[in-house]
Amino acid sequence: MSVDSAIVLAAGEGMRLRPLTKNRPKPMLPAATKPILEHVFDQLVDAGISELVVVVGYRRDRVQSHFGSTYRNVPITYVTQEHQLGTGHAVLTAESEVSGTCLVINGDQIADSRIINDALEAHDKSAAATIALLQRSNVESYGGALVDDDGTVTRIAENPRDGRDYYLNAGVYVFDPAAFDAVRAAEPTFGEHHLLGGLSKLIDMGETVRGAVSEGLWVDATYPWDLLDVSFELFDTGVVDGDSEAVGHETTTVHDSAELRGPVVIGRDCAIGPGAVVGPYVCLGENTTVNSNAVVERSVVDADTTVGANATVIECVTGTGVEIGAGSTIPGGPGDVRVGDTVYEDEALGALLADRVTDRGGVAYVPGALVGPETNIQTGTTIRGTLAGGTEVRS
Known part of the structure; x- marks a missing residue:
């Protein structure tokens, strides 16, 4: 499926990476000699994305001053999440800047263009959302999803520990307008609106959520080492x-x-x-x-x-x-x-x-x-x- 716009979530601090995040957000920490977020942008542009909508918050000046208004000739629109009220809240903050189907991606993890393309290719008109998934032996520290044989996601869980065979949630999503509505309708948890809560709400409402299993590169830094x-x-x-x-x-x-x-x-x-x-x-x-x-x-x-x-x-x-x-x-x-x-x-x-x-x-x-x-x-x-x-x- 052809999608032009991507919402990039880059508003968080990354508290478990302190003291490096004292002066800049996690997406601006180095992966090799470039910020993590720059690698994310590279993969999006390589996948054919032609408009970047970046949700910034904590130390947003570090993001905006580094990238400016374009990256590799792709325009960047910045949207500020004034208070970090969850990933669902961040997505809704950027909703008005996109139309139709769009990509949503975490800006503090590196998912290569293969993962992005696999999610786009798996998305079809019958689905309200598609999640990129990876086969990993241990998903307890992240989010996971259970998938039927036909690729339909039946359950989404954060830090699953019930012994079932979850796929790892790669933090790459394809969103139709109905997915935004579900995020808005989901009940907040401890005052925060979570993206995964909205996707679970979609499933509860009887909407189809697809899972796109990929073999692409995915890396994340949770702790300093x-x-x-x-x-x-x-x-x-x-x-x-x-x-x-x-x-x-x-x-x-x-x-x-x-x-x-x-x-x-x-x-x-x-x-x-x-x-x-x-x-x-x-x-x-x-x-x-x-x-x-x-x-x-x-x-x-x-x-x-x-x-x-x-x-x-x-x-x-x-x-x-x-x-x-x-x-x-x-x-x-x-x-x-x-x-x-x-x-x-x-x-x-x-x-x-x-x-x-x-x-x-x-x-x-x-x-x-x-x-x-x-x-x-x-x-x-x-x-x-x-x-x-x-x-x-x-x-």
């Missing part, structure tokens, strides 16, 4: 070209004695110093410097970051404007990571350094450390656990 897995998956599936002979940009300089071990991807205006080793599985955002004899492996290093001479950085995620001092050591995971009130054991995270963390050098990081933005760490310190933003750490 997932940002590593997302970028690595983009390398492994070829979405990001990590060939060490072709990485970088004409404005990037790599010293003759430096070593790049693919897969790696390097943004513009980066500098790799003498004797430095970068890779494998490394993403360097634009204007990043890796100084002499530093080692960076299996890491996502965001823009405007400096890695000091002789530093070791393994399984690390940084925000923007981070300074990792000379001789500092991030040895890689596994480590225990606290997110809110929960401790996740043995995760592959050496450390997470949020925006504008300054490490003065000779700092040792215990695996799983989370450092909040604007933190200043003096020379010779050992960092473990979670540090709140704005902390001054002395040895």
